[in-house]
Amino acid sequence: MNGTELKQISFECSDLYFDFRDYAYRATLSCRVYLYNPASIKAKVKDIAVLEYSLGELEDVPAGSLGTGKWSINPSSFTLSPQETKIITFNLPLEISSQIPISGADATEVVLQYGRYVSVEFNYTLGYAYDEDTWIHFSGSVYGNVLVKMDTKTIAADYMLTVAMAYLSAWTLIKAPGKVKIGKVEFNPAGILIGVILYKVKEYILELT
Numbered sequence: 001m002n003g004t005e006l007k008q009i010s011f012e013c014s015d016l017y018f019d020f021r022d023y024a025y026r027a028t029l030s031c032r033v034y035l036y037n038p039a040s041i042k043a044k045v046k047d048i049a050v051l052e053y054s055l056g057e058l059e060d061v062p063a064g065s066l067g068t069g070k071w072s073i074n075p076s077s078f079t080l081s082p083q084e085t086k087i088i089t090f091n092l093p094l095e096i097s098s099q100i101p102i103s104g105a106d107a108t109e110v111v112l113q114y115g116r117y118v119s120v121e122f123n124y125t126l127g128y129a130y131d132e133d134t135w136i137h138f139s140g141s142v143y144g145n146v147l148v149k150m151d152t153k154t155i156a157a158d159y160m161l162t163v164a165m166a167y168l169s170a171w172t173l174i175k176a177p178g179k180v181k182i183g184k185v186e187f188n189p190a191g192i193l194i195g196v197i198l199y200k201v202k203e204y205i206l207e208l209t
Contacts, residue, residue, distance in 0.1 A: 005136070006138050013030065018148065022207075023207065026093070029090075045126055056118045070093075073088065075088070117148070120143065120145070158206060
C-alpha cells in the first residue's frame with residue numbers, strides 16, 4: 001500500500017464567535033480537514049468519528065461551566081476519485097453559562113475571553129477501501145489556536161449589568177435584615193434571593209441584545 005494510503009494534506013479551524021442565545025454564550029467550533037487520495041483507483045470512505053478532543057483554556061473558565069454538544073461530521077461517507085481532495089467539516093457546539101452566584105455579582109468570566117486565543121486539538125479516525133473486501137484504518141489530528149470573538153453589544157451589556165448587580169448585591173448583603181448563622185458561617189437569605197433574581201434579569205436582558 002506504500003504510496004497509495006489516504007493523506008491528510010492540511011486543516012484549518014474558524015474563529016470561535018460566541019453569542020448569548022437560549023440563556024448561555026454559544027458558539028460552534030468548526031474545522032475543515034483536507035483529505036487526499038494519491039492512488040490511481042477510487043477510494044470509499046466511511047465510519048468517520050472523533051476519538052478525543054481538547055479545548056485548552058476554555059476548559060478552565062473560572063466560575064462558569066463549559067458545555068459541549070455532539071460532533072457533527074459532513075460528509076459522513078463519500079468516495080474519493082484518484083488524485084482527488086475532499087473537505088471534511090467537523091463541527092462541535094459549545095456553550096458557556098455562569099453558575100448562579102450567591103452575591104448576584106457574577107463575574108464576566110465569559111466576555112473576558114474576548115480577543116484571546118485558545119488551543120484546540122482533536123483526533124479522528126475513518127475507514128477506507130479500494131475494494132469492498134479490504135478496509136483500511138486511517139487516523140488524523142487537528143491542532144492549533146483559534147481566536148474568541150463576541151458581539152460587542154453583548155460585551156457592553158454584560159459589563160454594565162455585572163457592575164449593577166455587584167452594587168445591588170453588596171447593598172442587600174449589608175442593609176437587608178435577617179442574617180442567618182450556621183456554625184461559623186453567616187449569610188443573608190435576602191441577599192441570596194436578590195442575587196438569583198438579578199442573575200435571571202441579566203440573562204433576560206442579554207437575550208434581548
